[in-house]
Amino acid sequence: MERAMFLPQGLSLAPLAPGVDQILLAGDGFSARIALLGGQLIDYRSDGKPPLLYLSPQTAYQPGKAIRGGVPVCWPWFGPHPSDAGQPAHGVARQQIWTLRDAGCDGQVFHVKLDGPRHGDLAAELDFRIGPDGAAIALTTVNHGDAAQTVSAALHSYFAVSDIDSVELLGLEGAPAHDKVADARAALPAGPFRFDGEVDLVVYSDRAATLRDAGWRRDIAIQPEGSASAVVWNPAPAKAQRLADLPDEDWRRFVCVETANAGDDARALAPGEHHRLACHLHFSCHG
Numbered sequence: 277m278e279r280a281m282f283l284p285q286g287l288s289l290a291p292l293a294p295g296v297d298q299i300l301l302a303g304d305g306f307s308a309r310i311a312l313l314g315g316q317l318i319d320y321r322s323d324g325k326p327p328l329l330y331l332s333p334q335t336a337y338q339p340g341k342a343i344r345g346g347v348p349v350c351w352p353w354f355g356p357h358p359s360d361a362g363q364p365a366h367g368v369a370r371q372q373i374w375t376l377r378d379a380g381c382d383g384q385v386f387h388v389k390l391d392g393p394r395h396g397d398l399a400a401e402l403d404f405r406i407g408p409d410g411a412a413i414a415l416t417t418v419n420h421g422d423a424a425q426t427v428s429a430a431l432h433s434y435f436a437v438s439d440i441d442s443v444e445l446l447g448l449e450g451a452p453a454h455d456k457v458a459d460a461r462a463a464l465p466a467g468p469f470r471f472d473g474e475v476d477l478v479v480y481s482d483r484a485a486t487l488r489d490a491g492w493r494r495d496i497a498i499q500p501e502g503s504a505s506a507v508v509w510n511p512a513p514a515k516a517q518r519l520a521d522l523p524d525e526d527w528r529r530f531v532c533v534e535t536a537n538a539g540d541d542a543r544a545l546a547p548g549e550h551h552r553l554a555c556h557l558h559f560s561c562h563g
């Protein structure tokens with residue numbers, strides 16, 4: 277809170293829950309919130325429009341627990357820990373408090389830098405650029421050690437949708453994928469991808485994708501950087517019921533399209549090396 281005096285106009289710090297602060301951004305025609313728990317964007321919206329991101333009303337804002345919604349940062353491993361089942365799924369970064377290092381404003385675009393928790397010799401930082409046209413989130417990993425390290429990660433975006441039956445995902449047609457539900461390798465269909473039942477895919481693609489929502493007449497464009505994998509996830513009803521921090525019916529209200537370094541796309545970092553994983557999110561409404 278001692279940094280409040282340096283914050284640009286339109287940006288402020290406020291409590292989100294006991295022991296957890298959030299950064300509030302109020303721009304011309306848009307607003308956003310970043311939780312320091314997990315260093316995650318939890319809301320972005322244009323005035324009068326539906327939110328870009330889904331955020332569960334049942335989430336616990338408690339250090340040591342991940343927030344269900346927004347854009348959790350999975351780091352420095354994605355999914356289960358590669359060798360230690362006692363470690364948390366999706367790494368440690370989403371459960372810990374990040375530190376505000378710098379914030380500024382360039383015209384209508386806010387930028388915010390956060391420092392993440394260290395994990396051994398690995399350090400993480402986040403760079404947000406948030407303006408009237410959308411949001412960009414960049415996660416940089418640095419290996420400060422003397423040995424090579426493997427890092428997997430994801431910007432686990434929960435996109436809000438009008439209804440899951442109204443959306444289709446474009447741009448990943450025909451890409452090779454690992455279907456984690458069937459535990460099988462397969463290519464995505466040649467046409468638009470629709471969500472039918474539980475979906476949990478690591479799609480090997482570095483292409484931009486578009487989430488088209490006929491109900492809200494909206495396209496969300498997802499442009500990856502430093503990524504050759506996208507994780508596409510929706511739990512469907514049975515798995516949603518097992519998630520204590522998600523209302524039973526809310527699986528219909530989001531889909532996750534995560535810009536990732538997952539599965540075969542994990543990155544090896546030599547001593548001193550860094551890697552930047554970023555997603556650039558824009559939405560446009562039509563007709």
Ligand SMILES: O=P(O)(O)OC[C@H]1O[C@@H](O)[C@H](O)[C@@H](O)[C@@H]1O
Binds near residue numbers: 342365432
């Ligand atoms: O419940 P969590 O730990 O937030 O994970 C949610 C989902 O996250 C996705 O990224 C994974 O591919 C799924 O396998 C997982 O179920």
